[in-house]
Amino acid sequence: MASIPSHARVVIIGGGIVGCSVAYHLGKRGCSDVLLLERRRLTCGTTWHAAGLVGQLRATQNLTRLAQYTTQLYEGLERETGQATGFKQVGSIAVAASAARLEELKRGASMARCFGLEVEILSPGAAKERWPLLSVEGVLGAVFLPEDGRTNPIDTTQALARGARNAGVRIAEDVKVTAIRTERGRVKGVATEAGEVRADVVVNCAGMWAREVGGWANVTVPLHAAEHFYIVTQPIPGLTSSLPILRDADACSYFKEDAGKLLVGWFEPQAKPWGEGGIPENFAFDQLPADLSHIEPLFAAAIRRVPALESAGVQVFFNGPESFTPDDRYLLGETPEVRGLYVAAGFNSIGIQSAGGAGKVLADWIIDGHPPFDLWDVDIRRCVPFQRNKRYLRDRTVESLGLLYAMHWPFRQAETSRGVRKSALHDRLAAAGGCFGEVAGFERANWFAAPGTEPRYEYSYGRQNWFEQSAAEHRAVRERVGLFDQSSFAKFALRGRDATAVLGRICANDVDVPIGRIVYTQWLNERGGIEADLTVTREAEDAYFIVTSCATQTRDFNWLSRSIPEEAHAGAVDVSAAYAVLGLMGPRSRELLVTLTDADLSTAAFPFGTSRIIDLGYARVRASRITYVGELGYELYIPTEFAQSVYDVIVGAGSSFGLQLAGYHALNSLRMEKAYRHWGHDITPDDTPLEAGLEFAVAWSKKGGFVGRDALLRQRQEGVRCRLVAVALERTDVLLYHNEPIWRDGELVGSISSGMFGHTVGAPLGLGYVENTDASASEEWITAGRYEVEVAAERVPARVSLRPFYDPSSLRVKG
């Protein structure tokens, strides 16, 4: 066993490709007091047996940036370190065997272009020219990414390790970490079989062991291992080392030339979870038993695509474990539970292609105290504590491996591990035809099936089966009144005599308002980027009620808690489960509510932006006059045990007012028409309120200032080059989802951040940023352009506006 120092600034647990990349990048940034501890030998976990595919196109711009960086890194690593990596930029081809898959590939190609990736759309014939053994039977088209590549995972990891050592990082093999030491919510070091090591920062890169390692410090790292299969054939004549990687997602298969042989791997729809009882102690450079009956149907599909496989003998049947997360995205960043404890794990079969970028941004995060750009897609703060539940993870893993190659349908919902978190009204909504979607395990009605029809999704890229039903819900809200169950909202209580000062410091808007006022605000980072988007209601002199989205519950609560100085007299409590929320929205909402309460609901007594506790039915509820749909309406915060009785009286009274239950798809369509921003899509830590058009919520001169103010002032002085605009397509037969490129006068100027059909405006709508690279993005510059949005490689004319398409003066909201 190696002798190890008793202190290091950073300790990394795990010497797979990810741990070595974090070590390498810390070293590159000049942070060399780093100790990497590997329980056996480098690469012995999952890394050693990876197929080595290095693709670049990911679902979002920033993840694509990370994968692009990985490619650039691997390209130069051998030159830098002298250690061969086997990296080769051979390109990749993805074929489509259905019209829907072709649309998916073309949408991906449009997105790739907007991220600066080279991409070509190929006819079946052109694909065959590049990949001669390909059978194009049933193939409708293909996409070619010339800069994709492949690498040797062991050699690449060794090169990263060598680069790290060259920078002064210490790497100790055969040293198992046995515990993480913490004190008052902060990491203090690790215990190992070779003694204690004190550290300021600990990074959990323990691959499929990472859930258990996190558990030592009571940290949620939701991942589970699954078996992943590939074969390697005997040599096949005609295979050259420059052959691109081939993917046929419809056949769940990928193909890679490997020293004159073919490596063929699969992402099958029904995967086999592994290691439920824990990963065996002695697992190193191991593989799992082959399961020929499991891969037989997959093999048959691969043969149909590459018939030469039929007569090629199989040299290797490989089965190795890899870890998967509930949403197929990896887990990165500082844990909300323990300061100084970071995670980089759960790579869902793309750890080799992600390691370079993930290692770089995590090193930046550790050194700078924040990620270099928005990494919400992979941020560990998206996880919620129940997701450590092993049965939940096991059952979800059956599905998540296959989702890599399944159709990435818009609105696609997981089918496994469902029904975990439910609103108190869930059964009532289900009985009324609710079709549910899931966010962080919370079941939410997305739409309501008409009587006699099934509440089940039929997916497509066009109008899905719920389109008309959701349109009816939308119209009911615009014309009469709709009822939304928004119980999944996260809610926090902040109390104490310093509550106003603490909250005032993190809110860009002024929260020192009269009791009963609701303040819409953002929380900014020091760079002026938007970390959270929420409402704050002043309940008392020293008490606030904070409401934010379900998806950001952990993140926002963590931001709030960590913003309370130790000496401050203020405490935050997550009270999300204590309240159900009903959104009663629409021009007739007041008329309806008046029949159920004796509170004065007139605008004079109860104006927009205020909140009061009122009698409703037999209950007392907090009614907040606020909206995310752009109509007169009330959000009702109901102590959970009263939710059903309140719901029943509202629905009971509703029929005379044309009340309609409405779901999240209608909510999305309604908010899009009003250009209400959605955090995570339209506003992120990369966007400032000035760029996002939220200057109205910035209290520039409030007492005490606020975090991010200096950066905003600088930006205001320098001028804003990038602005959020509302976009409406001139055609109604295509739909916008996200990431579609925006062209202005034939030049690429931005992309769509979120999209939905607007049923009142009567057009596919989107929000998105447009950038003027030469000067500030003034209103004149924006309105002077001729716009098109690229959907599946086709440009569609569009209108663009800085103001919402629906009720730009908000007359309906305030009426």
Ligand SMILES: Cc1cc2nc3c(=O)[nH]c(=O)nc-3n(C[C@H](O)[C@H](O)[C@H](O)COP(=O)(O)OP(=O)(O)OC[C@H]3O[C@@H](n4cnc5c(N)ncnc54)[C@H](O)[C@@H]3O)c2cc1C
């Ligand atoms: C068959 C197969 C094919 C794949 N093909 C590809 C591909 O083509 N492209 C791609 O991008 N990805 C691919 N992957 C995925 C990729 O291999 C993984 O995502 C990646 O290797 C994960 O790296 P890691 O460093 O997170 O984990 P690991 O390589 O498992 O490293 C974790 C390390 O932590 C160590 N460790 C655990 N506990 C402790 C402890 N207590 N103390 C000290 N050390 C500890 C382990 O020994 C291990 O070495 C494939 C995976 C499989 C299974």
